[in-house]
Amino acid sequence: MDTPGFFELMSFGPEGWAPALLRAAMMTLAIAATGYVIGSTLGAFLAWGKVSGGRVIRGFAETYTTVLRGIPDLLVIYLFYFGGSLLLTKIMRGLGGEGFFDLPGFAAGSIAIGVVSAAQHTEVFRGAYRAVTPGEIEAAVAMGMARPTLFRRIILPLTARHALPGMGNVWQITLKESALVSVTGVVELVRQAQIGAGSTRQPFYFFFASAVLFLVITWISGLVLNRAERHFSRGLER
Amino acid sequence: MTKPAIRLRGLRKSFGLNEVLSGIDLDANEGEVVSILGSSGSGKSTMLRCINLLETPSAGEVWIGDEMIELTTDKAGRSKPTDAGKVQKIRERVGMVFQSFNLWSHKTVLENVMEAPIHVLGRPKAEVREEALALLDKVGIAAKRDAYPAHLSGGQQQRAAIARSLAMHPDVLLFDEPTSALDPELVGEVLRVMRSLADEGRTMLVVTHEMGFARDVSTRVVFLHQGQIDCQGAPDDLFTGGGSERFQRFAAPS
Numbered sequence: 001m002d003t004p005g006f007f008e009l010m011s012f013g014p015e016g017w018a019p020a021l022l023r024a025a026m027m028t029l030a031i032a033a034t035g036y037v038i039g040s041t042l043g044a045f046l047a048w049g050k051v052s053g054g055r056v057i058r059g060f061a062e063t064y065t066t067v068l069r070g071i072p073d074l075l076v077i078y079l080f081y082f083g084g085s086l087l088l089t090k091i092m093r094g095l096g097g098e099g100f101f102d103l104p105g106f107a108a109g110s111i112a113i114g115v116v117s118a119a120q121h122t123e124v125f126r127g128a129y130r131a132v133t134p135g136e137i138e139a140a141v142a143m144g145m146a147r148p149t150l151f152r153r154i155i156l157p158l159t160a161r162h163a164l165p166g167m168g169n170v171w172q173i174t175l176k177e178s179a180l181v182s183v184t185g186v187v188e189l190v191r192q193a194q195i196g197a198g199s200t201r202q203p204f205y206f207f208f209a210s211a212v213l214f215l216v217i218t219w220i221s222g223l224v225l226n227r228a229e230r231h232f233s234r235g236l237e238r
Numbered sequence: 239m240t241k242p243a244i245r246l247r248g249l250r251k252s253f254g255l256n257e258v259l260s261g262i263d264l265d266a267n268e269g270e271v272v273s274i275l276g277s278s279g280s281g282k283s284t285m286l287r288c289i290n291l292l293e294t295p296s297a298g299e300v301w302i303g304d305e306m307i308e309l310t311t312d313k314a315g316r317s318k319p320t321d322a323g324k325v326q327k328i329r330e331r332v333g334m335v336f337q338s339f340n341l342w343s344h345k346t347v348l349e350n351v352m353e354a355p356i357h358v359l360g361r362p363k364a365e366v367r368e369e370a371l372a373l374l375d376k377v378g379i380a381a382k383r384d385a386y387p388a389h390l391s392g393g394q395q396q397r398a399a400i401a402r403s404l405a406m407h408p409d410v411l412l413f414d415e416p417t418s419a420l421d422p423e424l425v426g427e428v429l430r431v432m433r434s435l436a437d438e439g440r441t442m443l444v445v446t447h448e449m450g451f452a453r454d455v456s457t458r459v460v461f462l463h464q465g466q467i468d469c470q471g472a473p474d475d476l477f478t479g480g481g482s483e484r485f486q487r488f489a490a491p492s
Contacts, residue, residue: 135340139399142290143354143406144329153357157344235344235386 006205009196017196017206024192025213031110031188032178036171038114043121050126061122068119074180076116081108081184109181117174124166129155131162161232168225172218189213242301243268243410243441244289249298251284251465258284260465261298266410266443266458271436273452273473274445276462277488282445285462286412289443290332291325294318302328303409330358333403337415339395341387347374347398348383351405359406366405373401377431393424397431404435411435413444449489453477461485 004015012018049061068076084103092101132155140154182191193210197203244266251259258281266272276282287293289300291307294317300307307328308320319325341350351370355361374380377397379390387395396416403411413432417425429451436442436455446452452459453473460470461481469482476485 133340133343135336135338136342138292139334139336139340139342139402140354142292142329142332142334143358143403144326145354145358146326149357153353154342158342161344232344235346235388 003202004200006202009200009202009205010209017192017200017209020192020196021189021209021213024187024189024210025217027106027186028175028178028188028190028214029217031106031113031181031186032171032175034106034110035113035117035178036174038111039117039170039174040121040167042114042118043125046118046122047125047129050122051129065119065122068116073112073116073177074183077109077112077180077183080112080115081105084108084111105181105184105186109178109184109186113174113177113181116177117170120170120173121167124163124170125159128159128161128163128166132158157232161236164225164229164232168222168229171221171225175214175218175221241268241303242266243270243303244443245299245301246285246289247299247301249285249288249300250296251281251288251293252296258465259288259295262462262465262467264460264467266441268409268441269439270458271440271442271444271456273456273459274443274462275447275449275452275459275485275488276468280462281465282462283414286334286414286443286445289410289412290329290334291319292334302332330406331409333406333408333411335396335399335403335411335413335416337418339387339392339399339419341395341399341402343387346384346386347379347390350387350398351402354402355405370401370405373404374398376404376434377401378427391424392420393427396420396428400428400431400435410441410443413442413446415445415447417446417448461488 008015010016010018010021046061046064049057053061081103084107085101088101088103136158137150137154140150145154178188179190182188182194185191187195189210193206196206200206242265244264246262246264249259249262249264250257262281262285264272264285274282274285284293288295289302291300295309296317297309305324305328307325309317310320312318341347342353345353348367348370351373352363352366355366355369356363371380371383374383377400379394379397379401382390382394382398387398390398400416416432417428420428425448429448432442432444432451433455444451444456456473458470459473459476459481461468461476461484463484469476469485471480475481477489479486481489
């Protein structure tokens with residue numbers, strides 16, 4: 001019997017793994033995107049805390065970023081996966097449930113990734129806010145602009161301009177980090193490649209294919225980010 | 239013509255232990271153009287910034303028209319306005335032009351002028367736009383309305399900033415060294431705009447180093463020294479030997 005070649009294995013045919021790999025790519029994207037949304041939201045609050053919080057809030061934000069940037073991401077994923085399941089089990093037992101309750105790998109993984117990227121987002125946002133010319137904010141204050149309007153119309157777009165390059169970086173990192181979530185058994189790209197490699201004994205084909213899919217995702221997101229950057233840096237000196 | 243537009247009474251401001259303003263009494267009536275002179279560190283910019291509460295006075299009274307800004311002391315012992323909403327309302331009526339222009343860099347010139355009337359005063363966009371175009375025309379940069387501030391010269395930026403202030407229909411205009419950041423050849427175009435505003439009878443307080451403007455355009459000159467008013471009067475008097483000896487030395491052409 002012939003061993004199937006690369007294109008046969010990666011096809012949509014009966015021997016093909018294309019559907020499974022594409023599904024896995026979507027899973028990778030979903031984990032990364034969810035983690036990214038969690039991370040940027042949390043990061044925005046932490047940055048706000050660092051910039052204008054009192055001593056307690058600032059201390060908390062400072063500790064958060066120091067700790068999360070200092071420990072391996074894999075550890076954070078384990079912490080949320082196993083710790084989350086233990087906590088969930090406790091809660092469910094408290095509510096009268098029985099047995100062991102698993103925190104789904106997707107949830108644990110994206111929260112873990114989000115929590116890690118929050119630390120990176122915090123630094124990006126804080127640096128971006130610092131880069132806004134204080135005079136531009138003062139000019140709005142001097143015209144009697146209310147706080148929420150000032151934030152939405154002036155501070156946010158000006159901060160975004162400085163934050164976007166950094167946010168693009170964090171997105172790429174988050175995307176790659178999502179590969180670590182494979183340890184929880186979620187079938188994302190890396191996990192799917194392992195499965196394929198194991199059952200066909202063609203590790204190179206599968207890891208190569210997943211690498212290509214990763215690249216396609218980063219390439220497309222790079223295009224989107226470039227557009228956003230262009231939009232927000234309008235009026236900047238070139 | 240003698241209604242007071244701005245009144246300062248016993249205005250004091252300290253930064254830490256450093257007292258920058260040590261009791262200023264100043265009146266500016268409607269239609270007056272008051273030039274505020276003084277060497278650097280004399281407190282003239284701080285005084286101006288106290289009027290629209292960009293700096294909170296440590297003590298004293300600030301009156302805008304017939305409204306006084308009430309101050310109170312917070313838990314940490316710092317002075318702050320009692321009513322933040324009232325401060326916002328007052329800022330709508332007091333225009334400010336900054337040394338570094340401070341145009342919003344992500345908005346075009348026209349958008350800069352339209353921003354506050356729409357998003358602070360809540361006026362209809364079409365009407366504001368028409369008015370903004372007329373203002374840009376008045377300050378001579380109508381052709382640059384779709385340009386971003388970074389693509390304008392300093393003089394053009396400052397004229398746009400003046401138009402932005404005027405769009406709020408302010409009762410008073412504060413100028414904080416409006417020509418100090420400009421290349422010498424661009425100073426004239428900004429001063430010309432300011433002169434035309436003075437001719438319209440607008441109430442203006444101008445912190446400046448431009449002796450020509452102070453002498454020729456202002457109705458009154460106030461000379462600050464170490465946080466106090468050293469002397470003040472009509473420019474014709476002060477510049478012909480009427481002021482203090484210190485002022486004579488300050489104003490003497492070097």
